[in-house]
Amino acid sequence: MRLISSWLVPLFIFFVLTAGYIRGVKVYDAFVDGAKEGITTVFKIMPYLIAMFVAIEVFRASGAMDMLARFTAPVLKPLGIPSEVLPLIIVRPLSGSASLGVLGNILSTAGPDSYIGRVASTMMGSTETTFYVLTVYLGAVGVKKSRHALPAAVMADITGFIVAAMAVRWVFGN
Amino acid sequence: MINAVWAVMLAVGIFVGLLNDQADAVTKAAIDGASQAVVISFGLIGAYGLWLGIMEIAQRARLIDALSCIMRPVLHILFPHVPKGHPAMGAISMNVIANVLGLGNAATPLGIKAMQHLQQLNHHKETISDDMAMLVVINAASLQLIPTTVIAVRSSAGSSDPAGIIGTTLITTFCAAVIGICVAKMLEKAIY
Numbered sequence: 001m002r003l004i005s006s007w008l009v010p011l012f013i014f015f016v017l018t019a020g021y022i023r024g025v026k027v028y029d030a031f032v033d034g035a036k037e038g039i040t041t042v043f044k045i046m047p048y049l050i051a052m053f054v055a056i057e058v059f060r061a062s063g064a065m066d067m068l069a070r071f072t073a074p075v076l077k078p079l080g081i082p083s084e085v086l087p088l089i090i091v092r093p094l095s096g097s098a099s100l101g102v103l104g105n106i107l108s109t110a111g112p113d114s115y116i117g118r119v120a121s122t123m124m125g126s127t128e129t130t131f132y133v134l135t136v137y138l139g140a141v142g143v144k145k146s147r148h149a150l151p152a153a154v155m156a157d158i159t160g161f162i163v164a165a166m167a168v169r170w171v172f173g174n
Numbered sequence: 175m176i177n178a179v180w181a182v183m184l185a186v187g188i189f190v191g192l193l194n195d196q197a198d199a200v201t202k203a204a205i206d207g208a209s210q211a212v213v214i215s216f217g218l219i220g221a222y223g224l225w226l227g228i229m230e231i232a233q234r235a236r237l238i239d240a241l242s243c244i245m246r247p248v249l250h251i252l253f254p255h256v257p258k259g260h261p262a263m264g265a266i267s268m269n270v271i272a273n274v275l276g277l278g279n280a281a282t283p284l285g286i287k288a289m290q291h292l293q294q295l296n297h298h299k300e301t302i303s304d305d306m307a308m309l310v311v312i313n314a315a316s317l318q319l320i321p322t323t324v325i326a327v328r329s330s331a332g333s334s335d336p337a338g339i340i341g342t343t344l345i346t347t348f349c350a351a352v353i354g355i356c357v358a359k360m361l362e363k364a365i366y
Contacts, residue, residue: 038224112333122339125323150179
C-alpha cells in the first residue's frame with residue numbers, strides 16, 4: 001500500500017505528460033499557463049487567510065480557547081468522548097498544524113494505543129480544517145454570503161467527533 | 175455567517191485577553207497570525223502552480239473530459255445543477271479523487287478551480303450556490319482512504335499498530351460525510 005501511494009504522484013504526472021504529448025498538446029505552454037493561474041489564486045486567497053489566522057491566533061493566545069474547552073467539557077461526557085481530546089476538538093476545525101501538535105501531545109501523554117489515543121487519532125484522520133477550507137474556497141471566488149455551507153460543514157465535524165468515539169469502542173471494544 | 179464568526183472570535187479573544195491581563199500576548203498573536211498566513215500562502219504557491227499546471231495539460235489533452243464522463247453518474251446526484259459537458263464536473267472529479275487519495279496539497283487548488291467553474295454557473299455572484307456549498311461540505315468532510323499523516327504521527331509516538339485506526343477513520347469519515355451532505359441538502363431550500 002505504501003508503495004502504491006508513493007508511486008502514485010510520479011506515475012500520474014508521467015501519464016498526463018505522455019497523454020498530452022501524444023495528443024499534440026504543447027505541454028510546456030499548458031503547464032506554464034496553469035502554474036500562472038496557481039500563483040494568482042494564492043494571491044487572491046491571501047487576504048482571507050490573513051483575516052482568519054489573526055482571529056484564530058488572538059482567540060488562542062488570549063486564553064479564550066481554553067475557556068471554551070472548559071465550557072464544553074460537561075457536554076462531551078455523556079457522548080463517551082474523553083475530556084483529554086477536547087483541545088483537539090476545539091483546534092481541529094481552525095488550524096491543521098496546531099491540531100497536529102495537539103494530537104502529538106495527546107498521543108505522547110495518553111499513549112497512541114490507548115482508548116484516548118485511538119479516539120484522538122480517528123478524529124484527526126476523519127475531519128478537516130473546516131474553517132481553512134471555507135476561507136480558501138469562498139475567498140477564491142469572492143463569495144460573501146455562505147448560506148448553509150458553514151452549518152452543514154460544522155455538522156459534519158460534530159458527527160465525526162461523536163462517531164469517532166463510538167467507532168473506537170465498537171472496533172476495539174474498550 | 176462568516177462575518178459573525180470572525181467578528182465574535184476576534185472580539186471575544188481581545189476581551190478575554192484583556193480580562194486575563196494578556197494585552198501583549200494578544201498584540202503579538204495578531205501580528206504573528208498575519209505573518210503566519212503570509213508564510214503559509216507563499217508555501218502554497220509552489221504546490222498550486224505544480225498541480226494547476228498538470229491539470230492544464232490534462233485538460234488540453236481532454237483527459238479531464240473523459241474522467242468527468244466516468245464520474246458524472248455519481249457526482250450528478252450531489253451537483254445536479256452542473257450541465258452535461260461543463261468543465262466544472264471535470265474539476266470536481268479531480269478534486270474528489272485527490273481527496274480520496276489523500277493528496278491534500280493537490281485537492282485544494284483543484285477544488286478552487288472547481289469553485290471558479292461553479293461560480294460561472296452561479297446567478298448571484300456574491301451568494302454561494304447549492305453546488306458550491308456541496309463542494310465545500312465534501313472537502314470539509316475529509317474523504318481520504320488512508321490517513322497517512324495521522325499514521326506517521328502515531329508511529330513516531332511509538333504505537334505498536336500505527337495503521338490500526340484506518341478502519342475507525344473510514345467509518346467516521348463516511349458517517350460525517352453522509353450527515354454533512356444530508357444537512358446541506360436539507361438546508362439549501364431553507365437558507366437563502
